[in-house]
Amino acid sequence: MHVIFRESHGLEETDTPQDLGQSPADLVVLSFSDSDLGAFAAGWHQDKAHLPSLRLANLTALKHPLSVDTYIEQTLIGARGILIRLIGGMPYWSYGLQQVRALALEKGIALAVLSADGRIDPQLDEISTLPISTLRRLSMLCETGGAPAARAALAQLALASGLYARPDLVSKSLPQVGAWTHQSGIVCPTAFNLENRDKPLVILSFYLSYLRAADLAPIEAISRELEQYGYNTLGLYAPSLKEPQAAAWLTRQIKYLKPAAIINATAFSGKGSTGTSPLDVANVPVFQMALATSTRSAWRDGERGLSPADLAMHVVLPEVDGRIFSGVASFKQAGVKDRELEFSRFAHQPDYERIKALARRVKAHIDLQVKPIKEKKPALILSTYPGKPWQMAHAVGLDAMASAKSILKDLAEDGYYIQTCDDLPTELRKAKLEWPVNAYEKALRLLPEGLQKALKDIWGNPHDDPLVSGGVFEFSALEQGNAILALQPERGWNNDRDNDYHDTTRTPRHSYVAFYLWLRHEFTADALIHIGAHGTLEWLPGKSVALSDECWPEALIGELPVIYPF
Incomplete structure (x- = not known):
């Protein structure tokens, strides 16, 4: 039979025909569990001189009917014993069970179909061709798990198939915990x-x-x-x-x-x-x-x-x-690939x-946990969205500025070195902290080259950034003892912020990148507390979850602990 294959890519697997290309062997074990198959592979290698030949396959590769037919014709046709472990019962591999049982009855193959969830399944018992006592022994060994128990199960299956195998009555089981x-x-x-x-x-x-x-x-x-x-x-x-x-x-x-x-x-x-x-x-x-x-x-x-x-x-x-x-x-x-098992x-x-x-x-x-509390340096970050001076630190349903003041007060009461001012909004509008562009360029070289290139291609020379004056970045940030309260810089242009702000493909501009690198490398923050909307982890380019070092949030935040109250 010739099977025409097509590749499928993505995180969801589709049932496409596959030809595993395995030659026949005396025994075959099929399971949805890679752990099962790994244990059987290890168990067979422990005593292969006294066990029949073996093939192993994951049932996820045999979900398409054409894959089942091909595997029966090329591999199962020569088997003397077949062991199948199923999670969820018959519905999860119904066509395969029908065809394998028909083959077993026609060829006199010893067939054991076992439940992989620890329960007795009368339907699977009926499909099998072995006595109930043998099925229970095989189930017990499979549930025990590990290479020694798998080796004993292979010996049991071989004997039930009329093949020679050295008796393996002892299977050391691992403690459950x-x-x-x-x-x-x-x-x-x-x-x-x-x-x-x-x-x-x-x-x-x-x-x-x-x-x-x-x-x-x-x-x-x-x-x-x-x-x-x-x-x-x-x-x-x-x-x-x-x-x-x-x-x-x-x-x-x-x-x-x-x-x-x-x-x-x-x-x-x-x-x-x-x-x-x-x-x-x-x-x-x-x-x-x-x-x-x-x-x-x-x-x-x-x-x-x-x-x-x-x-x-x-x-x-x-x-x-x-x-x-x-x-x-x-x-x-x-x-x-294991050449002996073709697996x-x-x-x-x-x-x-x-x-x-x-x-x-x-x-x-x-x-x-171990740093003295008076030496800890928290960074409290406020959003500039939607960009109006009178809406500084805007967040729907949250008074972010009052929250920042309350957090600073709580930190001071817990022993942090905090110096607060009475009028935070006014002081924050006036406050500026500087960082030389050449220091930024040095820190920037620590980022992946792909991100550096994207930043340069889109935003050009950092000296042209709107927050740069006289060769230094000027961040809206206010020191409060060992803490800092800062406004997050714009990611894009002010005049196009409605489009930029929620565009997850938008590479942030130099001052945005510089601000977070400054927090980590110059201010050396111990934790970041982002208050309100539009946290750094939300809208920057990169994966939605399970980030890589090429994702902007990972590149800017790194290992810094983040607390995001909203």
């Missing part, structure tokens, strides 16, 4: 209590399934990067943050360990029936690290940044818990530039 380090694997968490460590601790929470599938590359990468900054790191894994026993264990460990911060790599909300999440017990920043299910190229080329599913799992629902979204850390990528495992491949950005962001928040 536990602690982990990249140096030692599973460890005892008590070794990391306050009395036994001399560095701040960052906890990394992740799924048990990642450990079972040996799919921990992004967790290892962020752990190593944080250690470069002088932190201890400890992974805590569980099947789910919501499972009652796992949640109780996590709560006890986090409360006992007293971390400086938590990075979470599980998806969705972590709040259980009690309305609380185990990650909240330490009362420290909890950062959400997205392990994207899309490829890096889809993220790189897409304006949205994450697929709708990833957006829901890693951004929207975690924000319900109050987590701080810290960006994408990895993408699902195919590894080097390329899709696993979480870390993006090391994003890992470094995430670590810097975590460090900035931890630094806020």
Whole structure:
């Protein structure tokens, strides 16, 4: 059969015909889960001398009927045993199940169709050709997870198929919850209590399934990067943050360990029936690290940044818990093709530039915890929209100037070094802080070359910027002790601001870029408090979420903690 293929690009996968090009083998395992397939690959390699030949495939590549027909004709036709793990039951691969069952009955193939959600499914039992006792044994081994259990499942399937395999009666199961380090694997968490460590601790929470599938590359990468900054790191894994026993264990460990911060790599909300999440017990920043299910190229080329599913799992629902979204850390990528299995495992491949950005962001928040309060330098930023002097700091439904005054008062009462004036609006209109253009040009060279080029092509020489006078930028900014209150410069031209202000493709002009670089490199702000409308993260060119270093908000804000009251 000749299949005509077409490529599909984007963050949503469409069901296009695929030819996996696999030759026949004695055993075949099919699953929607890359973790499953990774465990079976590792298990087979552990004892391949005593196991039949094997093929592995992800069912997402076999969703089109033409793909199913091609795979049956080229690969399954020579199988003696087939194991299929399904999430969601028959409707999720109905055509494939019909055709594979017909083949199994015709050829006498041992067929095991198992539920992947831990429940017994009578419909799947009926489709299978093996005894119920064998199906339950295979289900138990698959639920146990990990390479040893997968190896035992392959041996069981081989014997059920009339093939030789060395009996594998022992499968070491991983604890449902536990602690982990990249140096030692599973460890005892008590070794990391306050009395036994001399560095701040960052906890990394992740799924048990990642450990079972040996799919921990992004967790290892962020752990190593944080250690470069002088932190201890400890992974805590569980099947789910919501499972009652796992949640109780996590709560006890986090409360006992007293971390400086938590990075979470599980998806969705972590709040259980009690309305609380185990990650909240330490009362420290909890950062959400997205392990994207899309490829890096889809993220790189897409304006949205994450697929709708990833957006829901890693951004929207975690924000319900109050987590701080810290960006994408990895993408699902195919590894080097295994020639013996004719299979390329899709696993979480870390993006090391994003890992470094995430670590810097975590460090900035931890630094806020330990820096003496009188030395902290907050920057309060007000919008100039809609550009009229009498509407300075305008925000619908919010008195931004009164809010700024109240925030400064609260900071002073908490021990910050704040010196306030009585008439903030008048003083702010008159106040100017200067920054030499040559200092700006030096800082600008730290930005990606593509952004520098866009800025120069559109806005020309920085000396021609309206806020430059005598070789210096003049920002509307007022020092209030260690705090600063400033008006955000215009992104474009005043006479075309109605069009410019909500144009997310508009490259900001030099004075806008200079202002944020000045905040970071000259004023050295510890945190940015943007009061009211039109925050820097909202309207600048770049992805909607999961930013790259080529996105203007990321380039200007960097790792600076941002608080956005509105």
